[in-house]
Amino acid sequence: xxxxxxxxxxxxxxxxxxxxxxxxxxxxxxxxxxxxxxxxxxxxxxxxxxxxxxxxxxxxxxxxxxxxxxxxxxxxxxxxxxxxxxxxxxxxxxxxxxxxxxxxxxxxxxxxxxxxxxxxxxxxxxxxxxxxxxxxxxxxxxxxxxxxxxxxxxxxxxxxxxxxxxxxxxxxxxxxxxxxxxxxxxxxxxxxxxxxxxxxxxxxxxxxxxxxxxxxxxxxxxxxxxxxxxxxxxxxxxxxxxxxxxxxxxxxxxxxxxxxxxxxxxxxxxxxxxxxxxxxxxxxxxxxxxxxxxxxxxxxxxxxxxxxxxxxxxxxxxxxxxxxxxxxxxxxxxxxxxxxxxxxxxxxxxxxxxxxxxxxxxxxxxxxxxxxxxxxxxxx
Amino acid sequence: xxxxxxxxxxxxxxxxxxxxxxxxxxxxxxxxxxxxxxxxxxxxxxxxxxxxxxxxxxxxxxxxxxxxxxxxxxxxxxxxxxxxxxxxxxxxxxxxxxxxxxxxxxxxxxxxxxxxxxxxxxxxxxxxxxxxxxxxxxxxxxxxxxxxxxxxxxxxxxxxxxxxxxxxxxxxxxxxxxxxxxxxxxxxxxxxxxxxxxxxxxxxxxxxxxxxxxxxxxxxxxxxxxxxxxxxxxxxxxxxxxxxxxxxxxxxxxxxxxxxxxxxxxxxxxxxxxxxxxxxxxxxxxxxxxxxxxxxxxxxxxxxxxxxxxxxxxxxxxxxxxxxxxxxxxxxxxxxxxxx
Numbered sequence: 001x002x003x004x005x006x007x008x009x010x011x012x013x014x015x016x017x018x019x020x021x022x023x024x025x026x027x028x029x030x031x032x033x034x035x036x037x038x039x040x041x042x043x044x045x046x047x048x049x050x051x052x053x054x055x056x057x058x059x060x061x062x063x064x065x066x067x068x069x070x071x072x073x074x075x076x077x078x079x080x081x082x083x084x085x086x087x088x089x090x091x092x093x094x095x096x097x098x099x100x101x102x103x104x105x106x107x108x109x110x111x112x113x114x115x116x117x118x119x120x121x122x123x124x125x126x127x128x129x130x131x132x133x134x135x136x137x138x139x140x141x142x143x144x145x146x147x148x149x150x151x152x153x154x155x156x157x158x159x160x161x162x163x164x165x166x167x168x169x170x171x172x173x174x175x176x177x178x179x180x181x182x183x184x185x186x187x188x189x190x191x192x193x194x195x196x197x198x199x200x201x202x203x204x205x206x207x208x209x210x211x212x213x214x215x216x217x218x219x220x221x222x223x224x225x226x227x228x229x230x231x232x233x234x235x236x237x238x239x240x241x242x243x244x245x246x247x248x249x250x251x252x253x254x255x256x257x258x259x260x261x262x263x264x265x266x267x268x269x270x271x272x273x274x275x276x277x278x279x280x281x282x283x284x285x286x287x288x289x290x291x292x293x294x295x296x297x298x299x300x301x302x303x304x305x306x307x308x309x310x311x312x313x314x315x316x317x318x319x320x321x322x323x324x325x326x327x328x329x330x331x332x333x334x335x336x337x338x339x340x341x342x343x344x345x346x347x348x349x350x351x352x353x354x355x356x357x358x359x360x361x362x363x364x365x366x367x368x369x370x371x372x373x374x375x376x377x378x379x380x
Numbered sequence: 381x382x383x384x385x386x387x388x389x390x391x392x393x394x395x396x397x398x399x400x401x402x403x404x405x406x407x408x409x410x411x412x413x414x415x416x417x418x419x420x421x422x423x424x425x426x427x428x429x430x431x432x433x434x435x436x437x438x439x440x441x442x443x444x445x446x447x448x449x450x451x452x453x454x455x456x457x458x459x460x461x462x463x464x465x466x467x468x469x470x471x472x473x474x475x476x477x478x479x480x481x482x483x484x485x486x487x488x489x490x491x492x493x494x495x496x497x498x499x500x501x502x503x504x505x506x507x508x509x510x511x512x513x514x515x516x517x518x519x520x521x522x523x524x525x526x527x528x529x530x531x532x533x534x535x536x537x538x539x540x541x542x543x544x545x546x547x548x549x550x551x552x553x554x555x556x557x558x559x560x561x562x563x564x565x566x567x568x569x570x571x572x573x574x575x576x577x578x579x580x581x582x583x584x585x586x587x588x589x590x591x592x593x594x595x596x597x598x599x600x601x602x603x604x605x606x607x608x609x610x611x612x613x614x615x616x617x618x619x620x621x622x623x624x625x626x627x628x629x630x631x632x633x634x635x636x637x638x639x640x641x642x643x644x645x646x647x648x649x650x651x652x653x654x655x656x657x658x659x660x661x662x663x664x665x666x667x668x669x670x671x672x673x674x675x676x677x678x679x680x681x682x683x684x685x686x687x688x689x690x691x692x693x694x695x696x697x698x699x700x701x702x703x704x705x706x707x708x709x710x711x712x713x714x715x716x717x718x719x720x
Contacts, residue, residue, distance in 0.1 A: 091650075132710055136709070141663060142653075142654075149701050150706070152695075153696060153698030160695065256695075264532075267527065312538050314539070315535060320529065
């Protein structure tokens with residue numbers, strides 16, 4: 001993780017030119033420390049608690065076992081991160097993971113070609129969901145909720161009752177061991193780097209951040225918001241397919257409902273890791289650490305020997321505490337960020353986009369000084 | 381010449397009047413078309429006719445049973461509506477947990493008799509309000525996003541009812557059972573209760589300062605605060621209302637199905653949100669519509685009835701339900717979700 005990377009939204013990316021570079025970097029490094037540090041600290045603290053109770057956790061095998069269970073959490077968090085960054089939320093993620101899991105345990109084993117085609121169709125379905133949201137200007141909350149029914153329905157059609165057999169290559173893919181190195185940990189590290197490169201350095205990543213940051217800037221930046229949204233949902237779909245593989249490999253069988261608990265956890269991981277709920281702001285490394293922390297929370301119950309009835313309440317409590325600490329640490333910073341985000345859209349957007357109508361046009365002083373496409377900087 | 385022109389002007393006026401009537405008719409049609417609860421109403425009517433013509437039951441019988449079951453969802457949905465109307469991403473996902481805990485709490489206190497009915501009702505109401513206040517406290521003081529905060533609080537409540545359910549064995553008593561299953565002149569008490577709630581809420585929405593504050597908050601947090609709306613107090617109140625509604629529904633639903641059950645609330649989590657959205661309220665807040673919520677509850681209930689009647693597998697049932705909601709959303713489109 002590079003603390004100096006300025007991971008604010010597209011506005012910041014654009015504005016790099018108009019400020020003195022040194023000032024931006026100093027500010028950015030401070031900001032970076034504040035935004036995703038809590039997730040890192042929380043993850044390490046939980047690991048320390050676990051090691052304190054059960055020292056063998058820190059052995060190579062112990063780390064292997066602990067982090068193997070966390071890999072699906074990381075995938076789920078990364079998929080949700082892509083969606084939240086673009087200003088959407090994916091409530092169908094749990095059912096979608098269940099569908100991939102069901103396909104893996106049935107069709108992919110018996111008829112590999114059909115299984116692959118089904119997974120491709122699933123990704124296309126995700127893109128269709130994005131297209132519907134963009135073209136009809138629907139709230140993602142409702143559309144993804146409704147699509148959750150459809151994914152779960154298909155999962156139940158493919159696999160009516162939990163069971164099925166998992167292809168051996170899939171289990172081997174995730175349990176493959178390199179001597180001396182905890183392989184899941186390596187995989188998570190690679191994922192974190194890939195996520196960072198994708199969100200921060202690639203063109204689609206920049207466009208998704210722009211889309212979540214402001215509709216107008218996305219329009220100026222990408223020209224075709226539909227394409228960006230299709231990319232966004234396609235990428236999320238692919239990440240979910242990979243997450244479904246990890247989930248299947250870990251579970252060893254199929255269950256249409258196996259992904260349900262991931263919806264909340266994925267959102268919480270991104271928020272815990274410093275991402276902004278309203279879109280635009282993303283911290284890929286923080287999201288990965290958030291997923292690790294919440295995955296450890298799920299794992300720690302068995303170490304603390306809590307009554308099974310209390311496990312879920314304990315998880316809820318820890319979630320609140322973790323997010324409260326994160327907010328407490330970055331309270332001031334956040335208030336500034338949210339105030340900036342809540343600022344009204346300029347008139348150009350109001351005419352084109354009915355969803356933004358009713359917002360006073362001339363009340364933002366900087367509204368007229370918005371940059372030409374790809375030029376200048378937004379003054380905040 | 382003058383007579384001619386007079387004649388002309390009378391004809392003109394008549395034509396004008398006809399045109400006026402035509403345009404007025406068109407305008408009222410357009411107004412009806414813009415009615416925010418329309419998609420749910422059309423959907424409910426189609427499903428009602430489909431089920432009626434299917435021959436499995438009479439039109440009246442279908443409607444009576446649908447409104448009875450929908451009443452529970454409508455009351456919970458009204459609570460959810462207040463929360464969603466307050467905007468700023470407010471949503472109450474703790475509804476199913478509050479509802480289930482309330483049923484077990486009621487059963488624990490009543491233990492099958494009506495001796496402690498008043499205590500049970502008060503305890504359940506207080507629990508619902510407190511649960512809502514805790515939700516609001518986590519959201520406003522700890523600044524946790526509502527979608528996460530209410531689910532996390534819900535999980536804590538789930539743990540509580542898992543513990544509580546291990547030593548509850550009584551039912552909810554005769555009085556509540558009569559209330560939740562009885563009917564008057566073919567209309568169930570539950571439907572009447574829900575109708576009364578809808579009317580009361582709709583009047584409150586247009587008349588009370590509180591509801592105006594909620595809608596103002598939903599339209600613009602900043603503007604509401606500057607106009608003197610006590611935003612924190614409004615947030616606490618909407619969550620308390622939602623908690624109270626969920627708790628009352630839990631008590632009545634528990635009586636309806638004959639005692640608490642661990643998964644009785646599951647469908648209410650997303651259905652309570654769905655009825656608010658399909659009922660024509662703005663998902664981003666600021667616009668609320670109580671009758672729409674009622675109609676959408678009937679729609680969702682009929683949808684479940686239809687899929688049950690079709691005897692399809694659980695999977696196909698889910699797909700049909702999802703596709704109908706998606707189709708409805710796609711048809712309704714942008715107008716429904718923009719504040720104009």
